[in-house]
Amino acid sequence: MPAASLTARCINGTICRPFSTHSTNQTLRTALFFPGHGVHRIGMISSWAEAFPKTSKSFIDEMDATLGLPLSKIISDGPNSELNRTENSQPSIMATSILILRILEQEFGFKTTERVDVTLGHSLGEYSALVAGGYLDFAAALKMVRGRAEVMAQCSRRARQKSGDMYGMVALICEPDHLQSLISAIREFLDPGSTGSRDDSSNEMSSIQQVLIANINSKNQIVLSGSIERIKTLLVQLRQFGGHDPRAVRLKSDSPFHSPIMAPAAQYMRTQLDATDITFPATMPCVSNVSAMPFTSKDDLKDLLSRQCVETVRWWDSIRYLDQERGVKRWIGIGPGKVGRNLVGKEVGRISSKGGGVWGLSDPREVEEIMRALEKPEYEDVDNA
Structure with a gap:
């Protein structure tokens, strides 16, 4: 594929920068993707710990020691009020995702660097993707996720x-x-000035301005973030004057992620990333939520990962780029829940050629079936799992 063709068209029709960190002639056949906020539940590591105690125990000990708190107990026993706190739920989701990947590697001999060509993650899942891709050490990423979540919780309370x-x-x-x-x-x-990358003093804007398109998830779903009253007002305007009547579903979050209110979290991430060891280039490309293209340099990674706190997660563009322009045929979702797998499946549809498929791995009972499917030769036709 010539370099000139490796561009992604943004949702607004503009052309994004070309991919340049790895061979531009390489077709990326297998993508590893991770879920974001909201998929947590009490006991989500318990079945893994019971089925694979050796790998799980060392990982859980590492997780708790890294954070200096018994996060594993909160995940296993709750209560929900404690696990639902942003500063607990986000590192819990990220850690559970990486635990599953480690079990695949250590218990089933899954060689991530040989079997996977590209990683990506939805919102919070971007940190899991960076760990899986070799950009960040797990312990460093976990501490950043916890600190970022604490700042986000503070932003919500202050607002x-x-x-x-x-x-x-x-x-x-x-x-x-x-x-x-x-x-x-x-x-x-919306005020056009509130939809850009205003992450310096924008957290001081009024609640009327503090609304953003937080996620473009699929061909028929977006997420708004900010003041609930302002979002309701916006919906009335859309229905009365904009000619649109979308179905609105309130999400289980009292925090306006990916909105200008989270500006202090973006600033926190800039500081933390400057003090963190980042490997670049790493073992495989990782697609940014903000650009919907692979990170191109260490500075690019720091910039985009910081801006992700306040800018739109372009998940749909990311999936389309890998599906339509980079030839990804195998999609492996790892982590709690099925939301990520459903969003990917909605875009790429049924893949029945060249060993393709979309799989979601969130329960130990799914491992052997998925591993068998992945062992099929790439030229052999298979159905989606």
């Missing part, structure tokens, strides 16, 4: 105290052929 508003996230679901015009209408109604 509520200052304005008296409720904050959170609302998913909008529409017909696929209406998505582009829905996004355009939302951006027209």
Whole structure:
């Protein structure tokens, strides 16, 4: 594939920068992807710990020692009020994802560097992807995720105290052929200055401005983040004046992730990344949530990973880029829940040629079936798992 063709078209029609960190002639056949916030549940590591005690015990001991707190007990026993706290739920999800990957490697001989061509993660999952790809050490990434989550929780509390508003996230679901015009209408109604990368003083903006398209997840789903009252007002405007009537679903989050309110978290990440050892280039490309393209340098990684706190997660663009432009046929989702696997499957559809498929691994009972499917030659037809 010539380098000139390795571009991704953004959701607004602009052309993003070309991929340049690895061979531009290489077809990326297998992608490893990880879930983001909201997939946590009490006991999500228990079945893995019971089935694979040797690998799990050493990993859990490392996790708790790294954070200096018994996170494993919170994951295993709760209560929900404790696990649901952002500073606990986010490192729990990230750690559970990496535990599953370690079990694959150590118990089943899965060679990540040989079997996987590219990694990516949805929002929080980007940190798991960077660990899997060899960019970040697990312990360093876990500490950053915990610290970032603590700052995010503080941002949410300060915003509520200052304005008296409720904050959170609302998913909008529409017909696929209406998505582009829905996004355009939302951006027209919102202050254009609030939808860019204003991550310095933007956390001081009024709640009316503090709304952002936090995620573009698939061909018919986006997520708004910010003041719930402002989001409700925006929905009224869309229905009365914008010609759109999307189905709105309030998400289980009282934090407005990927919005200007999270500016202090972006600043925190810049500081932490400057003090963290980053391997670049690493063993495989990793796709950024912000650019929907692979990171191109160590500085690019620091910049985009920081901005991810306040900018839109372009998951749909990322999947389309790998599916349509880089030839990915095998998609392996690792981590709690099935949300990530469903979002990928929605975009790439049924893959029935050249050993392709979309798999989600969140339970030990799924391992052997998935490993058998992955052992099939790439030229052999298989169905999606």
